[in-house]
Amino acid sequence: MSAALRPSPTRTVLVTGAARRLGREISLAFARAGWDVLAHHRHSEDEAHALQADIERMGRRCHLLQADLRAPDAGLTVLHLGRALAGALPHCIVNNASVFEADDALSASANGLLDHFSTNTIAPLLLANGLARALAEGGQPTAGLHSVVHVLDQKVHNLNPDYFSYTVSKLALAQSVALQAQALAPWVRVCGLSPGLMYLSGPQTQSNFERASRVNLLHQPIDPADVARCAVFIAENVSLNGTTLQADNGQHLVALDRDVMYSIDGAKGAAA
């Protein structure tokens, strides 16, 4: 049978924090593109089951994985469980799960920093390492077929000191994109994806969110589905490695002294 007629093998993506918001969009975007999904979640069990049903209605397989990514070995456990459920290593891992708690450089605590780093930095790095190591043990490099997408934030390209622990955890991950791309080649491609503000978060009010979501070069809210399609594009384009896509309507080019939720209403406005 010619290569063109051969049915393409099913690809599987592991998405962390898949049950809600951007993780759900990313999982659905991969399923629409013909991928099976390993959907990781922590507390959002009902939402995870709803996602699973939606993906199965699309004719794709979806397995659920539950884990708190703060545990030191959680990344590897999720990877091995996912491998067992799917019957093979995932072709792509999207590190989307994240903690986003308000603090600043003065109020940052050891526990807050540990929470942010364990979930936002260490688990993504170890999931990528684990995939590369497992592939290396298996033998032949797969010509870019396997990839990791670290979900970052426009904040890492447009710094201000608010959300200090969150920001430094994402900065470390952003800087690791190139390092991991170099270190994990030729087994795994590693790319970043930096969204702008998409969802109401933390102490933000609906009114603040509606105005803040237009603080970008297009003066339009960012569509999470567009961000999700970037993750699929990275996974399917084997030439992308060690680079970061910025899907933010140009928000990273609008410099602000404070986080956008504070800038537009003054320092106490976000929760007012």
Ligand SMILES: NC(=O)c1ccc[n+]([C@@H]2O[C@H](COP(=O)([O-])OP(=O)(O)OC[C@H]3O[C@@H](n4cnc5c(N)ncnc54)[C@H](OP(=O)(O)O)[C@@H]3O)[C@@H](O)[C@H]2O)c1
């Ligand atoms: N929201 C935005 O506007 C925005 C802007 C820029 C960048 N981003 C980035 O885009 C990604 C998605 O954003 P989002 O707002 O959709 O995320 P989110 O709702 O804040 O969090 C996504 C998921 O992360 C999971 N999670 C949190 N802590 C965890 C832990 N210790 N162990 C396991 N899972 C954990 C939660 O799963 P459960 O619900 O199952 O517990 C949660 O649903 C994040 O990486 C974020 O940094 C978001």
